[in-house]
Amino acid sequence: MHFFFKGGLPLLVAAMAFAPALSAQEAEAQVTPSGVVANAPATDWHRIDPADLMVMDLSPDARGKRRRVVIQLIPAPFSQGWVDNIRKLIASHWYDGIAVVRVQDNYVVQWGDPDGETDHPKPLPEGLEQVPQSQYVAASAPPFGPPLFAPDPQHNPLRPLEPLLLPDAYAPGTYFAQGWPLATDAKGVSWPVHCYGYVGVGRNYSPDTGTGAELYTVIGQAPRQLDRNIAVVGRIIAGMEYLSSLPRGTGEMGFYETPQERTKIASVRFGSQVPDLPAYEAMATDSDSFANYAYLRANRHDTFYNVPAGGVDVCNVPVPVRQVGLAVKRAGM
Amino acid sequence: MHFFFKGGLPLLVAAMAFAPALSAQEAEAQVTPSGVVANAPATDWHRIDPADLMVMDLSPDARGKRRRVVIQLIPAPFSQGWVDNIRKLIASHWYDGIAVVRVQDNYVVQWGDPDGETDHPKPLPEGLEQVPQSQYVAASAPPFGPPLFAPDPQHNPLRPLEPLLLPDAYAPGTYFAQGWPLATDAKGVSWPVHCYGYVGVGRNYSPDTGTGAELYTVIGQAPRQLDRNIAVVGRIIAGMEYLSSLPRGTGEMGFYETPQERTKIASVRFGSQVPDLPAYEAMATDSDSFANYAYLRANRHDTFYNVPAGGVDVCNVPVPVRQVGLAVKRAGM
Known part of the structure; x- marks a missing residue:
């Protein structure tokens, strides 16, 4: 069969253990x-605090296999009213x-109280906050990270872009x-x-x-x-496939x-x-490794590719997450 | 339950049949x-020639239900060497x-000869062309369509953009x-x-x-x-969910x-x-309806939305396709 992309990194890394000299x-x-x-390097990774993880176990699948989804909650200054409610x-x-x-295909998987619109909704706990729309954004943008890259007018080669924004179809910039x-x-x-x-x-x-x-x-x-227009409160760092493959x-x-x-959602803890x-670690987005990773997402020049794109959109640079001591989660080749 | 987007068009259209005066x-x-x-209007739709459709029936699901995927092949001047092979x-x-x-989650579903890499691959038919890389692009760009829209420097309101290109993170423009x-x-x-x-x-x-x-x-x-870097040869216009929801x-x-x-793929005809x-129809991308549709994809101002994005990327403007005489396929709200 043809592989339309041959990265094969894990295999190569395994091979390297037996052959210190690198092949081409x-x-x-x-x-x-x-x-x-x-x-x-280890210094380019941050441990994710388990207190910021939401572990959602779906009911087991038809074969009785566990379906665990792990969600990382977003840090301040973003969406913290909703994050407090979720806690x-x-x-x-x-x-x-x-x-x-x-x-809904090519859109969303949504979960909630199936009786929410009936006359017997599941009672909510005391003390949930009514969060204002102002929390959709943060008035003070967090500091920009290291240089990212944009196409130059000739579209090749790439050059670092100041002030460090990726070009975007929706906003003046993303970072x-x-x-x-x-x-x-x-x-x-800024906003997530x-x-x-x-x-x-x-x-x-709205104003809800x-x-x-x-x-x-x-x-x-x-x-x-x-x-x-809606609050972004987190991201799935493991088990996404259990949601994305649902009918x-x-x-x-x-x-x-x-x-x-x-x-059914069996439990959330x-x-x-x-x-x-x-343990989970995320790559530090202000690290050299992340800058290189983002650059290469925009500019593939390994053998498979003939023409580097010369750019990339913010959602096509997924922040790498790994399990410590276990296999590296590939971040979308 | 909360709907995070309430378009509800089909219900409203049904209601209109009984109440000619429009509610707000x-x-x-x-x-x-x-x-x-x-x-x-009917004039803004084109019938898709059934000879340009590839009907791929997967094996029935666990309950015996048919899983039919319909692929529209791309027209000239794009990728025609591969399209000829596929025919x-x-x-x-x-x-x-x-x-x-x-x-592979968040990437691709791929199908082919499971024995392709073994020593007994399925023999290919005679007469397949070895297509040159030059066919990844078309040297003569097809004519631009009607005005599309881009953010102005204030990002609101939108203004038509000349020469009709959507802003893009990968290429100088998309259309x-x-x-x-x-x-x-x-x-x-230009290229698909x-x-x-x-x-x-x-x-x-490459050069394969x-x-x-x-x-x-x-x-x-x-x-x-x-x-x-790879040939785009078509798009799925029905049954995508049978592929996207596979484990x-x-x-x-x-x-x-x-x-x-x-x-297993049972048959392709x-x-x-x-x-x-x-019968399937696609909205004509040079029609007023498509220009309005693309504009509104970039610039939601119905009640649910507080802040129109002010822009949209080319892949978030899916070309509407419908079955004639049947329910309109919603093109991703």
Whole structure:
């Protein structure tokens, strides 16, 4: 069979253990995005605090296999009113027993109280905050990271771009700070963006902004039109495939038409409450490794590629996450 | 439950049949992208020739339900060497009995000969062309369509952009022509882009460009770095959900590790050979309806939205396709 992309990094890394001298192919692998990830020094990774992880176990699959989804909550200054609500909902075990109610292809998987619109909704815990729309953005943009890269007028080679913004179809610029992809209007206002696997807060018509009891994740092309209109509260760092491969709903907007089609959420706990959870690390977005990784995402020049794109969009530079001491999670070749 | 987007067009259209006077909500629905699609006049749609459709029936699902995927082949001047090969492969029934061999989350579903890399590959039909890399692009860009829209420096309101290019992170510009999303270097060279649901030709290292016997489709964020490096030969216009919801492979790059995990392709025929296939129409990308639809994809101002994005990327403007006389396929709200 033909591989339409041959990175093959893990195999090459394994081979290197037996053959210290690099073959041409091995040397090339180091200049791929996955090669940069595999070779990043320990100092270019940050441990993710398990207290900031939301471990969502779906009901086991048809064969009884566990389906564990791990969500990293977004740090300040973004969306903290909803994050506080979500922490209360986790602490009270409110999410236990709710369900995936909607799967719309190339859009979102959404989960919440299946009885939320009936006359017997699941009672919410005390003390949830009504979060203002102003929290969709942060008035003070976090500091820009290291130089990223944009096409020059000839589109080849690339040059570092000041002030460190990736070109974007939706906003004056996008960048990475504190480990997260952000958009900015370059006037000091920034906001988190809706990329594949990112998690947001379902709501009704504004001024309602949602509580955090109903959440969704993106399973297709980044619906960036939702930025600044819905709260982004986290991202899935493991188990995304258990949500993205669910059957699509056949009802309006991908809602399931019968209760039987829903996938039940067995429990949601903080990472710090789950004894068998591995440690996770995210690549520091202000590290040299990340700058190299982003550069190579924009500018593939390994053997498979004939023409480097010369640019990349912020959602096509997924922040690498790995399990410590275990296999590196490939960040989308 | 909370709907994080309430377009609800089909329900509203149904309601209108009983209440000719529009409510405010009904009137608003007409200024959504789906409202424009629902109200587009017949002259703004083109019938897709069934001879240009590739009807791929997967083996039935666990409940015996048919899983039919319909692929529209790309027209000249793009990728025609591979399209000619694919026509020969369909005509000879070569695809019958091959399988989905790879599902990599947020990347691709790939299908081909499971024995392709063994010493007993399935023999290819006579007369397949070895297609040159030059066919990745078209030297003469098709004419630009109607005005599309880009953010002005204040980012609001939008203004038509000349020369009709959408801003893009990968190429100097993107646009639509002959019903397809294209990128261009604005020097007269253009190429089709890798969007969600678009179909490409698997290959090995260049100068190999693939025959068309191994194909893939995109199931995540548009991997635009593949543009001009692999041939885009079509797009899925129905049944995408049968591919996008397949279990992800656990092997290297998402390949399935055991034959049992593969999904068999029962048959592939031309649309003109399938008696029970509905008629399909695509919205003409040079129509007023499409310009309005693209504008509204960039600039949501219905009640749900507080802040219009002010821009949109080419892969977030999926070309609307409908079954004639049947329900309108929603083109991603």
